[in-house]
Amino acid sequence: MAKQYEFSARGLPYLLVLPQMIVVFLFFFWPAAQAMWQSLFIQDAFGLSLTFVGMENYAKLFQDPLYLDSLVRSFVYAGFVALIAMSVALFLAVQANRRIRGALFYKTMLVWPYAVATLVAGVLWMFMFNPNIGVLSYLLFKRFGVEWNYLLNGSQAFLLVTLAASWKQISYNFVFFVAGLQNVPASLVEASAIDGAGPGKRFWRIVFPLLSPTTFYLLVMNLVYAFFETFPIIHQVTQGGPGQATTMLVYKVYRDGVFNLDLGSSSAQSVVLMALVISLTILQFRFVERRVTY
Amino acid sequence: MRKALVLALLSLAAVGLFAQPVSVEFWHSMGGKNGEITAAICEKFNASQSDFKVTAVFKGSYPDTMNAGIAAFRAGSPPAILQVFEVGTATMMAAKGAIKPVYQLMAEQGEKFDPKAYIPTITSYYSTAKGEMLSLPYNSSTAVFYYNKDAFRKAGLNPDKPPATWPELFEAARKLKSAGYEYGLTTNWISWIQLENFCAWHNIPYGTRSNGFEGFDTQFVINSELPVRHFTNIYNLSKEKVFVYGGRENKANSLFTSGQVPIHFESIGGYGNMKAACKFDFGVARLPYYPDVPGAPQNSCIGGASLWVMGKKSREEYKAVAKFFTFLSSPEIQALWHQQTGYLPITRAAYELTKKQGFYNENPGPEVAILQLLNKPPTPNSMGIRFGFMPQIREIIDEEWEAILADKKTPQQGLDDMVRRGNEKLREFERINK
Known part of the structure; x- marks a missing residue:
């Protein structure tokens, strides 16, 4: 049994x-409550006229086929970003965790992209893949005959922002996976090796299950990242286009709220987004966490 | 220690003896060099008299500055002067009580103010249908096209006689492609250049109710014959790989500056950048027109930003703003602003002064733009546009335009959808600002 510590003064823990x-309330609950309140009204930018419309802002969203498309698209996008960012990071972490020459060097290099600002990451990818002046699009065409033009080809644009957003998150995942791998007891791995398990079996049967708390944590974080934090990349690379091929929910909230000052609708959108991510997280804790061994 | 204290007290007393100048803030989005020039102009104003002091504060991008101004207004302490981009005009104008129209301010303060001194196409954009100036134009530009003179020579085209009409321009673009260029033609800002300016230049309406100047109950009419014909032509050129799409906003610039595409539509505000980036001889020409359209070319319309005076300020503060606006409109300051930033001067006097100073001998580009604005006095079709939710509408236009180029829609369908989706936004804006 773990030892219980008790404070002698009743109020002290609360004070601590x-x-x-206060920070959580001011920066999370208060704005969230405000968004919920504002989503029930339509108002002009300056707040000079305020009309209560109930659930109309929401009704309008869910009647808009373009919004529903963007909803589905955001899920696909978040799923891919999490999948790519996590699997690549796990692969790299496993490789870097082996006893190889210069492991420290690899680890350091692999962490670096995390220091790149999201917007700058967007600029880098945009230049590499620019259909006209990009190095990689030139290579794609010359070597593989791929007509790369994400400015007009929606699937290519989607692929590009997905890759860029994943790339940005790999370092973060990498750090956690390396730390997680270092906690896997070498004795267990050695024992299974002696019992005749090959490298693949050792990884999937021993290492991967022991990593599950890290993996689970990263899954939650990566989905949140893809839903909320990747809009600078979209803003820089495609601005939601071509058509609406890369218009994700969070980007639409930003455009409608900040550029267009349509506060009612953008509040409703942010509430929807918040509800989605909250329910997604709850679902993960209910169902995925059961399979996590701490 | 004691000495310091005495000194401090003395200096406090000294400040008390002289009346403090009335201080007002000017929030703007002019980054980099343009920001330095803005600050320098405020300094000049402050040095020119001792009663008022204008402090320029950089607040980030256009939407950032506008949001900061709105948040400050909601919190009860807006800046006296707020720079707002042209597509925010309808939102600002609708906010009665939050703003003070410039014509009212100048009249109340008894400031000498002659609207006729300004270039009409520039001020009309920020005026009511009756011609009352709501905000003071600050940085204004218009659309022109840039062409690579070296490429023109290579293709056997006359570099000193750029194409004047669209058919001529398309022909030139085809010739440039045959001369070995990957593409002949590209453009920035689809909505602003190929629709807003296109309609003004051909004197055809963009929307009903004088392009929205007479009320928010306006509808788009850009799916008419001429825009459809124009978009079809460009679509066909893109199929021939003569036209290339470079992306939204000003993303197509690199196509021109790298020498890949010899004809490029862009703002005259980008003239300085072009001069710095192009390693070849280039020229600036006025927008082409369709010769069968009666009355074309009319005049082009502007883009950029203007200065709004915020409400709920004291009489002294308004006095300061009025004096500053008069100072800002003076030919010397306008000529300086125009010559150093590349934005257009807002008064005729500043244009004449710049001309006299010989600036256009070295820089012919900006004069092309001014003459294009002054081509004819503006009509209700060419004063500019006044639509709410314009940032979102421009985005809709980008989306539909991309759908046309990607063969998902015909030009007619694309323009019809722009009108339909745009009208939905207009109705929402009308309802919010009842």
């Missing part, structure tokens, strides 16, 4: 968590 609670 108070600063954190």
Whole structure:
């Protein structure tokens, strides 16, 4: 049994968590509550006229086929970003965790992209894949005959922002996976090797299950990242185009709210997004976490 | 220690003896060099008299500045002067009580103010249908096309006689492609150049109710014969690989500056960048027109931003703003602004002064743009546009335009959908601003 520590003064624990609670309240709960409140109204940018419309902003969203498309697209996008960013990171982490010459060097290099600002990452990818002046699009055409033009080809644009967003997140995942791998007891791996398990079996039967807490944590974080934090990449690379091929929910919230000052609709959109991510997280804790061995 | 204290007290007393100048803030989005020039102009104003002080504050991009101004207004302490991009005009204008129209401000303060001194196509964009100026134009530009003179020579075209009409331009673009260029022609800003300016230049309406100047109950009419014909022509050129799409906003610039595409539509505001980036001889020409359209060419319309005076300020603060606006409109300051930033001067006097100073001998590009604005006095079709939710509408236009080029829609369908989706936005804006 773990030892229980008790505070002698009743109020002290509350006092100690108070600063954190204030921050959470001010920067998370208060704006979220405001968004929920605002989503029930239509109003002009300056707040001079305020009309209560109930659920109309929401109704309009769900009647809009373009919004529903963007909803589905965002899920596919988040799924791919999480999948790519995590599997590549896991692969690299496993490789870097082996006893190889210069492991420290690899690890350091692999962490670096995390220091790149999301917007800058967008610029890098945009230049590499620019259909007219990009190095890689030139190579794609010359070597593989691929007509690369993400400015007009929606699937290519989607692929590009997915890759760029994944690339940006690989380092983050990598750090956690390396740390997780270092916690896997070498004795277990050795024992299974002695019992005759090959490298593949050792990984999937021993290492991967022991990594599951890390993997689960990263899954939650990566989905949140893809839903909320990748809009600078979209903003820089495609601005949601061509057509609406890369218009994700969070980007639409930003465009409608900040550029267009359509506060009612963008509040409703942000509430929908928030509800989606909250329910997704709850689902993960209910169903995926059961399979996690701590 | 004691000495310091005495000194401090003395200096406090000294400040008290002289009346403090009335201080107002000017929030803007002019980054880099243009920001430095903006600050320098405020400094000049502050040095020119001792009663008022204008402080320029950089607030980030256009939407950032506008949002900051709105948030400050909602919190009860807006800046006296707020720079707002042209597509935010309808939103600002609808906010009665949050803003003070410039014509009112100037009249109340008894400031000498002659609207006729300004270039009409520039001020009309920010005026009511009756010609009352709501905000003071600050940085204005218009659309022109840039062409690579070296490429023209190579293709056997006359570099000193750029194409004047669209059919001529398409022909030139085809010749350039046959001369070995990957593409002949590209453009930035589809909505602003190929629709807003296109309609003004051909004197055809963009929307009903004088392009929205007479009320928010306006509808788009850009699916008429001429825009459809124009979009079809460009679509056909893109199939021939003579036209190439470079992306939204100003993303197509690199196609021109790298020498790949010899004809490029872009703002005159980009003239300085072009001069710095192009390693070849280039020229600036006015927008082409379709010769069968009666009255074309009319005049082009502007883009950029203007200065709005915010409401709920004191009388002294308004006095300061009025004096500053008069100072800002003076030929010397306008000529300086025009010559150093590449934006257009807002008064005729500043244009004449710049001309007299010989600036256009070295820089012929900006004069092309000014003459294009002054080509004819503006009509209700060419004063500009006044539509709410314009940023979103421009985005809709980008989306539909991309659908046309990607063969998902015909030009007619694409323009019909722009009108339909755009009208939905207009109705929402009308409802919010009842």
